[in-house]
Amino acid sequence: MxxxxxxxxxxxxxxxxxxxxxxxxxxxxxxxxxxxxxSDRLEIRGFGSFKVKNYEGYKGRNPKTGELIEVESKKLPFFKVGKELKERVNGGISEE
Structure with missing residues (x-):
């Protein structure tokens, strides 16, 4: 949608x-x-919750060249599905 x-x-x-x-x-x-x-947590009952996760920096490699690179720390939104939605998606609860 x-x-x-x-x-x-x-x-x-x-x-x-x-x-x-x-x-x-x-x-x-x-x-x-x-x-x-x-960085507030956002919860929608029966649907799921959103929060911001902090990821530490690390040393990685450029996949094209193999060169070592420093990947900076970052924040990314993260969604965790709620139990009710998970059950609906898996066919456990019918819509009313």
Whole structure:
């Protein structure tokens, strides 16, 4: 599902305009993004949680040349699926 498909689904489900649905989706994603930028943990019950993981730097190799390179430390968003969603995906819980 793309962002535009999500907007269309929201507009149809709630009987609102595409513009209102687009605003709601954008505000939701922007709020999630800001929380992750602050390194806050973000939890959506029944769906999963997002957090920022810190990765230490290390020495690696350039795959083309074999040259040793220093890979800098970094932060990356990490998603952990919730139990309920995992069960739904695996067919354990039917939608109501």
């Amino acid at each position: 793309t962002k535009s498909q999500l907007i269309e689904a929201l507009a149809k489900a709630e009987g609102i305009t595409l513009k209102a649905a687009e605003t709601a989706v954008n505000v939701t994603f922007q709020s999630m993004e800001q929380a992750l930028i602050r």
